Amino acid sequence: MTDTDLSRPAPATGGAVVIADPGPLGLAAFAMTTFVLSCVNAGLLNVGVESVVAGLALFYGGTAQFVAGLWEFRQGNTFGATAFTSFGAFWLAFWGLAHFFTPTAGLPASDVNHALGVFLLGWTIFTAYMVVPSLRTTAAIAAVFVALTLTFLFLALGKFDDSSSLTKVGGWLGLLTALLAWYASFAGVTNATWKRIVLPVWPLA
Numbered sequence: 001m002t003d004t005d006l007s008r009p010a011p012a013t014g015g016a017v018v019i020a021d022p023g024p025l026g027l028a029a030f031a032m033t034t035f036v037l038s039c040v041n042a043g044l045l046n047v048g049v050e051s052v053v054a055g056l057a058l059f060y061g062g063t064a065q066f067v068a069g070l071w072e073f074r075q076g077n078t079f080g081a082t083a084f085t086s087f088g089a090f091w092l093a094f095w096g097l098a099h100f101f102t103p104t105a106g107l108p109a110s111d112v113n114h115a116l117g118v119f120l121l122g123w124t125i126f127t128a129y130m131v132v133p134s135l136r137t138t139a140a141i142a143a144v145f146v147a148l149t150l151t152f153l154f155l156a157l158g159k160f161d162d163s164s165s166l167t168k169v170g171g172w173l174g175l176l177t178a179l180l181a182w183y184a185s186f187a188g189v190t191n192a193t194w195k196r197i198v199l200p201v202w203p204l205a
Contacts, residue, residue, distance in 0.1 A: 019074060021192055026068030026084040027144075027185035033061025033091055034151075035178035041155065042171025043164075054098045061091035079133050090123060110162065117159035124152035139202035140184040147177040 033056040039045045040053065066088025072080035097119075103112045127149045134142040151173040158167030187199035 019071065021188060022068040022071035022075070022084070023077075023080055024185040024188035024192070026065045026072070026080070026088075027181045027188065029060045029065040029068065030084075030087055030091075031178045031181035031185060033057055034174050034181065037094075038151075038171045038174030038178060040171070041167055041174060043168050044171075051098060054095050057091040057095040057098070062088050062095060063092070064088075065091065079130075079137060083130060086126065113159045113162050117156050120152055120156035120159060124149060124156055127152055136205040138184075138204055140180070140187060141201070142204065144177060144180045144184060147173060147180055151177050 033053065036056055037050070037053045040047055040050050045052075065084050069081050069084030069086070069088055072084055075081075127145060131142065131145045131149055134145040151170050154166050154170035154173060157163070158165075158170055183199075184201060187201050190198045191201075
């Protein structure tokens with residue numbers, strides 16, 4: 001398996017400290033927080049309960065995933081480190097927006113949506129170029145990044161156009177992304193625990 005396989009077992013080398021693979025934790029934290037927020041975006045939950053996501057965004061999707069990214073640096077996994085620390089920071093930023101973003105009174109709603117659209121567009125660009133290195137990991141991981149790119153794209157378009165329909169499409173794509181990430185996490189922790197391939201992730205390199 002390659003250096004960029006997020007579901008790989010931690011290697012045991014002579015005399016070296018063995019560090020557990022942080023990939024399944026990072027994927028699980030990302031999946032659950034994405035799942036709950038996407039339920040709101042897809043219209044399955046009332047938008048008024050969006051603050052429910054804040055706790056997950058701060059402690060699980062944010063902090064736990066960020067820490068997983070730091071451990072990926074220790075593992076020498078550049079892809080995993082970049083992905084997990086970045087998306088951990090995304091969820092921390094989401095928490096910050098939920099708590100501290102108070103648009104100036106009288107500011108047109110279109111300006112607020114445009115600003116949020118630019119924020120989401122930036123994450124669309126980042127996720128899109130991360131698709132390229134993901135193609136050297138596993139099909140399970142690559143599928144997460146492709147689905148996430150589309151999720152961010154539709155959410156950004158929804159803000160730019162002030163379109164609830166586009167936002168709902170982004171929500172449903174987010175639910176798909178969460179399920180794919182959960183599978184990759186499930187495969188990673190199960191295969192590492194059973195010490196054999198129980199659930200395939202289909203290595204691409």
